[in-house]
Amino acid sequence: MAGFSDIVGQEQIKEQLQGSIREKRIAHAYILNGESRSGKEFIAKIFVQTLQCEQQGEEPCGECRSCRQVKSGNHPDIIYVPHEKPNTFSVDDVREKINDTVDIKPYASPYKVYIIPEAEKMTPQAQNAILKTIEEPPEYVVFILMTTGTDMLLPTILSRCIVLNMKPVRDDEMRSYLINVLHVQESRAEICIAFARGNVGRAKALAESEDFSKIRTGALSLLKNIREMDSNEVMESLKEIRTYGFDINDYLDIMVVWYRDVLLFKATHDMNHLIFRDEITSIQKVAQVSNYEGIEEILQALENARRRLKNAVAEDLTMSLLLMTIQENQGK
Secondary structure, eight states, rough: OOOOOOOOOOOHHHHHHHHHHHHHHHEEEEEEEEOOOOOHHHHHHHHHHHHHHHHHOOOOOSHHHHHHHHTTOOOEEEEOOOOOOBBOOHHHIIIIIITTTTTTSSSSSOOEEETTTTTGGGGGHHHHHHHHHHHHHHEEEEEEEEEGGGGGGHHHHHHEEEEEOOOOHHHHHHIIIIIIISSOOOHHHHHHHHTTTTTTHHHHHHHHHHHHOHHHHHHHHHHHHGGGGGGGHHHHHHHHTTTTOOOOHHHHHHHHHHHHHHHHHHOOOOOTTTTTTGGGGHHHHHHHHHHHHHHHHHHHHHHHHHHHHTTTTOHHHHHHHHHHHHHTTOOO
């Protein structure tokens, strides 16, 4: 069973959580803040499993009744708090699932733990509803709020929680994990590392995806031929790639890596540090016909597209604008 030693990177968070367990100074509320798939859920599970473990060590034993319950997802004193609406965590969710149950003591463990995914989606009313409980909780209660950004949380919430910010995982740590633990081929591991940008969950998903090669081939085919394609052909190519079920941000990552390779080759004429070294002929061709300003404009457009998607701008509109910008600037 996994323990703190299985967490890839995040040394500061591991040290702080294990230190609090060792010194028996458990806070009543933690915020695990980091982008999607960065490992927040994995860390939260290991932390609460260690808290509830009957051996009371710095790692979960994996054998006691409590550890087995955590593994099966049926621990009575670890409560996951979902929200009913996709993009809103309402005051009713907080009242019904937290405030109305918080005074019930743990059934069999030292702590009663509430794990709240997507806590940044709590409305101001919901945050105010949970605030009093965080301020004056029963001594046995621990809250773990998981967020992709703390800017939507009230200052009063932040001030009463220990905020643990996930850091990008170093390339060497990611490489060791992919090659030695997941047994990924070195060449594929390098591509996953480049796309993941320090996010170990994204790297793992890419490494294990059967469709990765297909989406990579489709995306690069579109980028290599986009200057000769009309708008209908471009959108049809995008629609075909979407059938593989990848997150649109993963698709954008492929495009970013491609144009960074183009920019790097244009500046250095050195292929040794390219991610898509097997595409050197096409990279060289695009680099020759494009100027620095055009490539930079495309890279900026990719970041703008990522930001628009995060702000819930319509995906079709966002991608249409992006692909138009690429057409206008590649070969410029």
